[in-house]
Amino acid sequence: MALTQMTEEEFKLLSDLIYSYCGLTFTGSQKILFNKRVKTRVEKIRLSSFKEYYQFLKFDIKKEQEIKELVDILTVNETFFFRETAQFDILFDQILPEIEQVNKSKTVKIWSAACSTGAEPYTLAILLNEKNYYKNGWNIEIVGTDISMSALDEAKKAQYSEAAFRSTTPDIKNKYFTKTSDGLFQLDAGIISKVSFKYLNLLNDSQMKMYRNINIIFCRNVLIYFDNDAKQKVVENFYSSLTNNGYLLIGQSESLFKITKLYKLVPTAKVLLYKKD
Numbered sequence: 327m328a329l330t331q332m333t334e335e336e337f338k339l340l341s342d343l344i345y346s347y348c349g350l351t352f353t354g355s356q357k358i359l360f361n362k363r364v365k366t367r368v369e370k371i372r373l374s375s376f377k378e379y380y381q382f383l384k385f386d387i388k389k390e391q392e393i394k395e396l397v398d399i400l401t402v403n404e405t406f407f408f409r410e411t412a413q414f415d416i417l418f419d420q421i422l423p424e425i426e427q428v429n430k431s432k433t434v435k436i437w438s439a440a441c442s443t444g445a446e447p448y449t450l451a452i453l454l455n456e457k458n459y460y461k462n463g464w465n466i467e468i469v470g471t472d473i474s475m476s477a478l479d480e481a482k483k484a485q486y487s488e489a490a491f492r493s494t495t496p497d498i499k500n501k502y503f504t505k506t507s508d509g510l511f512q513l514d515a516g517i518i519s520k521v522s523f524k525y526l527n528l529l530n531d532s533q534m535k536m537y538r539n540i541n542i543i544f545c546r547n548v549l550i551y552f553d554n555d556a557k558q559k560v561v562e563n564f565y566s567s568l569t570n571n572g573y574l575l576i577g578q579s580e581s582l583f584k585i586t587k588l589y590k591l592v593p594t595a596k597v598l599l600y601k602k603d
């Protein structure tokens with residue numbers, strides 16, 4: 327029997343469960359999307375009602391795996407190479423020179439938190455290569471993390487469609503990507519080797535505790551999906567992950583105003599930098 331529309335009560339039960347698991351909230355038009363995607367999932371695993379699905383997510387022995395599957399289809403994985411380049415400019419003009427000077431070291435850990443299919447951390451690796459950082463003795467570890475397992479699988483494959491290159495110059499595209507027989511663009515193996523990818527839920531304290539001594543965190547275009555409580559929890563955990571003098575870079579349309587006072591705000595011409603002082 328086909329499932330009927332989700333009731334308000336069912337929506338509340340399921341959306342609260344998702345919220346407490348990973349901070350995602352669904353309001354306005356996203357509520358319709360939530361309904362549609364959960365319905366598709368419930369039909370796929372052949373359960374007969376949303377209530378039954380809720381019980382499954384709460385109590386079944388496979389609940390952890392199922393919630394990961396559900397979150398996977400609820401996340402928005404939109405990303406592209408060279409997105410919001412002002413932040414990369416600041417990284418090279420200000421942050422990396424400062425780290426070298428203050429720490430007297432060329433060893434740097436960069437974390438791309440919520441990296442989706444990998445365009446953000448790979449953009450960093452391409453830029454580091456273009457600017458000869460690897461040749462000049464810098465030891466730069468880049469880790470990309472995300473809650474979407476399918477996005478992480480795509481990131482590891484590193485094959486992209488044309489849409490991922492809307493901000494990439496033809497020179498860079500030709501230099502680092504090779505067209506595959508199915509019309510995708512495969513990233514150069516040398517760049518792939520500069521980035522590692524791991525599963526991480528930003529709202530999971532014990533997973534967040536694994537990340538320490540990070541010099542720079544990019545967490546862009548994900549906090550917009552969280553309410554203020556979830557945002558606060560995430561960025562305060564980032565604070566513990568950063569080294570002293572470490573930087574947090576969030577999306578250009580995002581701000582931590584009224585979210586936390588932990589960071590020192592370093593305004594620059596185009597972006598807001600948040601610094602652990």
Ligand SMILES: C[S@@+](CC[C@H](N)C(=O)[O-])C[C@H]1O[C@@H](n2cnc3c(N)ncnc32)[C@H](O)[C@@H]1O
Nearest residue numbers: 348401403405440442473474527528546547548
């Ligand atoms: C719109 S993409 C942003 C990708 C990239 N940072 C950028 O700016 O292009 C948002 C990503 O956040 C991830 N995400 C959402 N909630 C998350 C959570 N609780 N923990 C980790 N990642 C999460 C989604 O899976 C998605 O890949």
